[in-house]
Amino acid sequence: MPDPAPIKSGFVAILGRPNAGKSTLINRLVGAKVSIVTPVPQTTRNRILGIVNRPDAQIVFMDTPGIHKPLSRLNEAMMGFVRQALEERDLALFIVDATEKFGKGDEFALRLLKQYAPKTILLLNKIDLIHKSRLLPLIDHYSKLHEFEEIIPISALDGDGIPEVMDAVIRYLPEGPRFFSSDIYTDQPERFLASEIIREKVILHTKQELPYVTAVLIEKFEEGETITRIHGKIVVEKESQKPIIIGAGGARLKLIGSEARQELERLFPPKVYLELYVKVEPHWRDNRSVVAELDYRSDSAF
Numbered sequence: 001m002p003d004p005a006p007i008k009s010g011f012v013a014i015l016g017r018p019n020a021g022k023s024t025l026i027n028r029l030v031g032a033k034v035s036i037v038t039p040v041p042q043t044t045r046n047r048i049l050g051i052v053n054r055p056d057a058q059i060v061f062m063d064t065p066g067i068h069k070p071l072s073r074l075n076e077a078m079m080g081f082v083r084q085a086l087e088e089r090d091l092a093l094f095i096v097d098a099t100e101k102f103g104k105g106d107e108f109a110l111r112l113l114k115q116y117a118p119k120t121i122l123l124l125n126k127i128d129l130i131h132k133s134r135l136l137p138l139i140d141h142y143s144k145l146h147e148f149e150e151i152i153p154i155s156a157l158d159g160d161g162i163p164e165v166m167d168a169v170i171r172y173l174p175e176g177p178r179f180f181s182s183d184i185y186t187d188q189p190e191r192f193l194a195s196e197i198i199r200e201k202v203i204l205h206t207k208q209e210l211p212y213v214t215a216v217l218i219e220k221f222e223e224g225e226t227i228t229r230i231h232g233k234i235v236v237e238k239e240s241q242k243p244i245i246i247g248a249g250g251a252r253l254k255l256i257g258s259e260a261r262q263e264l265e266r267l268f269p270p271k272v273y274l275e276l277y278v279k280v281e282p283h284w285r286d287n288r289s290v291v292a293e294l295d296y297r298s299d300s301a302f
């Protein structure tokens, strides 16, 4: 038997400020929902792998939390995941929201990038929202700030420019082995996927009122032949936040539960029984054990 043809493989860190579109991008690239998306900044809290398997390549994309200055233990843990991805990458995709004015947050993010100096492709995202004439000045601005391998305008939402991104990524990756079996597309345990889907629905239904303050912990996950039973605890920081999630007569929690259940049933067919309750844990974002539980790769998780 001749040796199989060599393939391209490696780890690609997706980096950028909160809300730039990193998770939308990884879902597009992988062609499946591996990471939750909301209009609220700081939605992603982990380093989330999304794996693309092709005959000629295996690309392990890493979604990361938005780059920001951490002010709580949770935020420090989030930035820890960003640094980890920067250390492990073969290549970086630095994604910016082309509709936003360049500011201090962008400078901070670029400084971090320069510190680790990965090979980087710059992606100008959300071009569906801007006039074409704004692209050239933006490209000019960024190419003066840093030496990017390439600059590609995209719309992660519409899929514009995504094939170009994929081609460029493969071009810059080295030859290497497959790191994961070809039939998996993420490394997240089922319990973590479930907690994220619930958290997405909580954020989507409470975004004006509770931007950053919820965590979801799975207390029971039992997969049976015909039904998967999931019990989730929604953690908030203050007593006053509990009724916001529960809603009048429990209506909002019911809606959150029913939307989450429908999505969970696609992952764990045919049926999911989902039970949710809300618990107040003051200052959980600075509580070591609660924050540790959110890290699904550590021994203390779940």
Ligand SMILES: Nc1nc2c(ncn2[C@@H]2O[C@H](COP(=O)(O)OP(=O)(O)OP(=O)(O)O)[C@@H](O)[C@H]2O)c(=O)[nH]1
Pocket (backbone or CB within 6 Å): 016, 017, 018, 019, 020, 021, 022, 023, 024, 025, 036, 037, 038, 039, 040, 041, 042, 043, 044, 045, 064, 065, 066, 067, 125, 126, 127, 128, 129, 154, 155, 156, 157, 158
């Ligand atoms: N119009 C438009 N909206 C986009 C595009 N990409 C992402 N969005 C929206 O931008 C918001 C943030 O998207 P996310 O993918 O969650 O952004 P993120 O960078 O992962 O954000 P964090 O996890 O909070 O750091 C969501 O409302 C997306 O629908 C795009 O290309 N065009």
Ligand SMILES: [Mg+2]
Pocket (backbone or CB within 6 Å): 022, 023, 024, 035, 036, 037, 043, 044, 063, 064, 065
């Ligand atoms: Mg995200």
